Amino acid sequence: MTGSHFDTVRNGGRYDGRLGILLPIAVVGALNAAGIRLPYHLDVVGFAEEEGLRFKTSFLASSVLAGHFDPALLARTDADGVTMREALAASGLPGNGELATLQAAAVDPATLLGFVEVHIEQGPVLLDKDLPLGVVTQIAGSSRFQVRIEGQASHAGTTPMGMRRDAAAGAAEMILLVESRCGAVPALVGTVGQLQVLDGSSNVIPAACTFSMDIRAGEDDIREAAIADIVAGIHQIAARRGLSVQVDRVQPVYTPRARAG
Numbered sequence: 001m002t003g004s005h006f007d008t009v010r011n012g013g014r015y016d017g018r019l020g021i022l023l024p025i026a027v028v029g030a031l032n033a034a035g036i037r038l039p040y041h042l043d044v045v046g047f048a049e050e051e052g053l054r055f056k057t058s059f060l061a062s063s064v065l066a067g068h069f070d071p072a073l074l075a076r077t078d079a080d081g082v083t084m085r086e087a088l089a090a091s092g093l094p095g096n097g098e099l100a101t102l103q104a105a106a107v108d109p110a111t112l113l114g115f116v117e118v119h120i121e122q123g124p125v126l127l128d129k130d131l132p133l134g135v136v137t138q139i140a141g142s143s144r145f146q147v148r149i150e151g152q153a154s155h156a157g158t159t160p161m162g163m164r165r166d167a168a169a170g171a172a173e174m175i176l177l178v179e180s181r182c183g184a185v186p187a188l189v190g191t192v193g194q195l196q197v198l199d200g201s202s203n204v205i206p207a208a209c210t211f212s213m214d215i216r217a218g219e220d221d222i223r224e225a226a227i228a229d230i231v232a233g234i235h236q237i238a239a240r241r242g243l244s245v246q247v248d249r250v251q252p253v254y255t256p257r258a259r260a261g
């Protein structure tokens with residue numbers, strides 16, 4: 001079995017997902033044109049809602065294939081109030097939108113020789129090394145967090161540097177901790193992609209700050225060890241600066257079995 005997803009995120013590029021659907025179709029065409037018969041059956045699949053933009057749930061079609069579809073999702077609505085059940089039924093395919101149809105689409109792993117996904121590289125490494133193709137050896141598990149820091153608003157002109165409880169300065173130190181801790185291990189990456197100074201003003205010491213934190217590694221142990229160190233470090237930084245901090249895990253780990261790219 002081979003395939004990929006046909007939805008993508010905004011600005012995800014024209015090759016994200018679709019390359020992994022169209023290329024296998026071209027391969028089947030080429031094999032057919034050459035009169036080559038494979039010694040096994042070949043399925044090409046296209047996954048809907050892999051990125052989960054419409055119904056705010058990722059891995060939707062792949063979860064159906066894996067037999068892990070959550071029936072409660074059928075009642076979930078998109079931004080226009082259309083339920084997933086209605087959207088599936090509107091596709092016009094017989095039985096679509098019914099749970100039994102989705103359950104019947106599950107594939108027994110015992111019948112699979114393997115699953116291969118062709119995917120455009122989503123980083124700069126092959127480009128930098130001028131290589132046309134790489135083989136994935138690991139798929140990173142990911143953990144996402146939301147961090148909220150509370151300090152104290154105070155006048156920018158009259159509050160001495162040593163008497164401040166600056167939430168943004170605390171956030172800056174925490175972000176640098178994420179960078180240094182994750183930068184010290186080759187297969188580990190950490191990213192703060194969202195950072196807000198809540199009700200910030202140019203002449204007021206920041207009272208509250210929030211930031212997102214995304215930590216990934218191919219090995220679960222490496223990721224969890226980094227998370228433990230970073231969360232402990234965040235609390236130490238907050239305590240030293242007289243800040244209060246709350247770290248919430250907003251996305252549990254998704255395992256390599258559930259994530260294809």
Ligand SMILES: [Zn+2]
Pocket residue numbers: 005016017119261
């Ligand atoms: Zn993709």
